[in-house]
Amino acid sequence: MAISTITRQEGPITTVGHIASFKFSFKIFQPGDLLVLYTPSGGAETELLLHHHYTVSLLPDQDATPGGTVWLTNPSSFNGSFVATSQVANTQPAVLTNQGAFFPVVVNQALDRATLQIQQLAWRVGRLAAGGGTAPPSGGGSAY
Numbered sequence: 001m002a003i004s005t006i007t008r009q010e011g012p013i014t015t016v017g018h019i020a021s022f023k024f025s026f027k028i029f030q031p032g033d034l035l036v037l038y039t040p041s042g043g044a045e046t047e048l049l050l051h052h053h054y055t056v057s058l059l060p061d062q063d064a065t066p067g068g069t070v071w072l073t074n075p076s077s078f079n080g081s082f083v084a085t086s087q088v089a090n091t092q093p094a095v096l097t098n099q100g101a102f103f104p105v106v107v108n109q110a111l112d113r114a115t116l117q118i119q120q121l122a123w124r125v126g127r128l129a130a131g132g133g134t135a136p137p138s139g140g141g142s143a144y
Helices: 104-130
Strands: 009-016 021-024 034-040 054-058 068-072 079-086
Touching: 009 021, 021 079, 034 068, 079 104
Parallel strands: none
Antiparallel strands: 009 079, 021 068, 034 079, 054 068
16 A cells, blocks of 8 residues: 555654553554654653553554554553554564566565655754654654
């Protein structure tokens, strides 16, 4: 399926211990492809760990309705802001064999994966240019 959005970030979402979950609306392939960053009030940004700090529920059809929900394991311990983005591995697992069955879904997934990797790179470069942190890059209001 086509990736029709450049959005690679959800947030910043501010909490004072009362948000148990938040939604994200971009495609990932598996829960481990999600990166959740947390910045405590007045503190430094840290990467949260899947299954330790949060879990992920993906929407069943990431092509038709991408995204899902991040569930914090101990919401009362957070007082700051969250940003969610993707961390799809920079690999290419699709294999097309000569004289084998040809499934367009394999090509679509490979192209989607490459597009997500490019968007991730653009998001990271934009954060570096903006000085890091959970604020989106300045200049067009688009956080990618």
